[in-house]
Amino acid sequence: MIDILICDAHLYLDQDWEIPGGWIAIEKNRIHSVGGPQQSPPQAGRVINAGGRLVTPGLVNAHHHMYQNLTRSYAPATRLRLFAWLQALYPLWAGLDADSVYVSTYIAMIELLLGGCTTSMDHMYIHPRPRLIDEQFRAARDIGMRFYATRGSMTRAQADGGLPPSDLVQDEDTILSDCERLVSAFHDPAPGAMGRVALGPVSMFSASERIMRESLTMAERLDLRLHTHLGEDMEEDDFCLSMYNCTPTEQFERMGWASPRTWVAHYIYPSPSEVTRMAKAGISVVQCPSSNMMIGGGSADALDMRERGIKVGLGCNGSATTDHASMWMETRNAMLLGRVSHGPAAMGAREALDMATRGGAACLGWDDEIGHLRPGACADLVIWHANEVALAGAITDPVEAWLRCGPAVAGTSIVNGRVLVENCQPTMTALKDMLREHAQQARRIQKIA
């Protein structure tokens, strides 16, 4: 028996596969079948008439820092460059605890769902108290979101030439044993998993060579994915030159990180020959368009990387740099950036949507099951709300209209076969209480009485 049938939809199922006026059937937590107007759909327990609206795979957020919800739009830091911005916020983030991480993850996931995201990673690299990622998994379970945690780490304090204060770094042995604990508690490599764990020393300038190398060794031993920030700021080039006498990419290669197991955030400043080498090595890259523009540090040339064979996904990045978490917005900004750099013929809504779905799924090593809606895929999809005013007059191409005429929000979001957003509202009943708790925690973290 089919559980949910969505009919009369413009289906964007995958790159190069769309069905106008189509239907899509969900059985349990998988896509069962799809069809066009000439094919009869199966009987279903629940039928949702999409009324001609666009249905896409759920968008995949391949880089985020959800705890930063607690310091969004923090006034003293809004005009700072990356390193100064981090140093202004580290003392506040030192106040993170179990309750604040739970509630900030909860609110971040609701916001992501409303923006059409059904799978998100999170790169949690601040660990002033133990077992904070456990709280993120608790929030993901309570909501029902597909979640890829990345156990981030910082080892190099200011006194050792790094950026963070000493109370935010950990020693390598503590980090490695916590990574191992998290993997055994939460990493599910099985098909259809709702939770996985990757290893993610934060960046070359705040993580030691030892933790980079030992994370790689552990990832190979336990078959895990690796993640870090790379080429995010020109200051990283200066740092690597003085610390390692080479560029960030060269150090990355020396440590053995250039492999298909790795996806990196940003990668704005490689040379053309470095991009060619990384493509050959098989790494994936996450472009974070809004965050990059907000902090004024340039942006990865995603189109060029895709042409060279690198799989490129999209990410919201930290809630305190982007100050919002809408994957629809990131998709639109990725399209705009591509057109600014390469002209209007080079990039349209479909290329951007491919990055936000297949591209993000490839970053997570998960594009066999998510990021598309082929039969057998995970039942993660979005029926996009059609704003009649915004879409008035847009009648020739529903995918282009979706990305050009927004802002667009999810009308219905389904994750693992469960409806988590309906009529543009989350189905969880705890949201009001969570927002109240989030407001209290934000005041505490920002030291506002």
Ligand SMILES: [Zn+2]
């Ligand atoms: Zn980041």
